[in-house]
Amino acid sequence: MAELTTLASPLDVGGVKIRNRVFLAPMSGITDEPFRQRAHAHGAGLVVSEMVASGELAKGRAGCDLRIRHSGLPVHMVQLAGREAVHMAEGARIAAGEGADIIDINMGCPAKKVTGGYAGSALMRDLDHALSLIEAVVGAVSVPVTVKMRLGWDESALNAPMLARRAEQAGVSMVTVHGRTRCQFYQGKADWRAIARVKQAVSIPVVANGDVGSPEEAATILEQSGADAVMVGRAHYGAPWIAGSIASIAGGVSAPGIPHTPQALADYVVSHYEDMLSLYGMESGLRQARKHLGWYLDRHAPDISAERRKRILTSFEPGEVAAELCRVFADGAQPTSLRSAA
Numbered sequence: 001m002a003e004l005t006t007l008a009s010p011l012d013v014g015g016v017k018i019r020n021r022v023f024l025a026p027m028s029g030i031t032d033e034p035f036r037q038r039a040h041a042h043g044a045g046l047v048v049s050e051m052v053a054s055g056e057l058a059k060g061r062a063g064c065d066l067r068i069r070h071s072g073l074p075v076h077m078v079q080l081a082g083r084e085a086v087h088m089a090e091g092a093r094i095a096a097g098e099g100a101d102i103i104d105i106n107m108g109c110p111a112k113k114v115t116g117g118y119a120g121s122a123l124m125r126d127l128d129h130a131l132s133l134i135e136a137v138v139g140a141v142s143v144p145v146t147v148k149m150r151l152g153w154d155e156s157a158l159n160a161p162m163l164a165r166r167a168e169q170a171g172v173s174m175v176t177v178h179g180r181t182r183c184q185f186y187q188g189k190a191d192w193r194a195i196a197r198v199k200q201a202v203s204i205p206v207v208a209n210g211d212v213g214s215p216e217e218a219a220t221i222l223e224q225s226g227a228d229a230v231m232v233g234r235a236h237y238g239a240p241w242i243a244g245s246i247a248s249i250a251g252g253v254s255a256p257g258i259p260h261t262p263q264a265l266a267d268y269v270v271s272h273y274e275d276m277l278s279l280y281g282m283e284s285g286l287r288q289a290r291k292h293l294g295w296y297l298d299r300h301a302p303d304i305s306a307e308r309r310k311r312i313l314t315s316f317e318p319g320e321v322a323a324e325l326c327r328v329f330a331d332g333a334q335p336t337s338l339r340s341a342a
């Protein structure tokens with residue numbers, strides 16, 4: 001399939017070279033530094049920070065630094081959310097100062113706490129205001145600016161092509177379109193063909209997003225939308241290698257670092273757990289790591305008892321968790337790290 005091989009080729013985003021066209025979607029509370037580093041190591045073309053509230057960033061609130069800090073990857077892309085031009089501009093300057101190579105603007109988040117503040121996808125209800133934010137960010141930094149959006153607010157207002165065209169005129173270098181409206185949240189199936197109307201409206205690269213999890217789906221979304229690249233989100237739950245493996249299959253090579261043996265999987269999960277504890281500290285790390293552990297268990301050990309699952313997910317003893325993960329994934333194995341604690 002021609003579309004599949006296209007995914008392996010590089011893409012130019014406002015002068016920044018992206019190594020292939022299969023991207024990890026930004027997911028708040030999920031695609032933090034340890035996750036992005038793994039996705040990159042497996043071969044994802046581009047990884048994006050979780051969204052950062054520009055107002056909080058501009059005010060120097062705790063936690064924002066972790067979301068924007070440079071993790072040493074070749075392309076550092078930071079996503080900003082917000083509704084005040086002055087905060088968006090300041091947030092962009094701060095992120096660029098931290099080494100961001102690309103700034104993305106969130107105009108797609110459907111969450112009530114975001115749209116209630118007229119940010120995220122609520123911006124699609126007022127394109128003039130959306131444009132004022134885009135212009136403020138483009139004017140504030142010299143790095144490329146991109147926008148992530150949905151098809152529109154609801155079925156009666158599918159204005160993504162108009163927003164994309166105006167964003168391009170304002171200097172935006174790439175747009176990503178999730179093929180759902182805000183009012184759909186995550187229900188139904190993403191409309192991949194509707195993304196084609198955005199592609200026809202602009203000449204900058206368009207990234208298609210929504211419900212992709214396999215090479216076949218990646219090729220089909222590209223074919224139906226005519227888009228230049230694919231972004232993959234939830235399919236990464238319990239498998240940070242999905243984007244990398246799609247890109248590798250597209251390029252006819254094998255993706256680096258995928259754990260293929262039980263022992264390798266056990267080590268992989270333990271090391272992800274360990275990285276999260278060291279990034280967030282014990283208390284917050286334990287809480288944040290649980291959802292990932294749950295997804296790893298759902299995906300790779302779906303048959304373990306509810307009691308065992310609960311024990312892993314609620315334990316406050318990292319050594320005990322690591323040892324139990326090893327028993328679950330690689331019966332009898334010892335964790336490579338945290339070994340002394342186990």
Ligand SMILES: Cc1cc2nc3c(=O)[nH]c(=O)nc-3n(C[C@H](O)[C@H](O)[C@H](O)COP(=O)(O)O)c2cc1C
Binds near residue numbers: 234
């Ligand atoms: C838990 C969660 C958090 C998300 N956080 C963000 C975010 O911070 N910024 C953003 O632009 N989109 C966010 N999204 C939307 C995803 O980037 C993506 O557009 C959406 O999940 C559809 O792609 P998928 O079907 O491949 O998951 C989030 C989605 C989920 C499920």
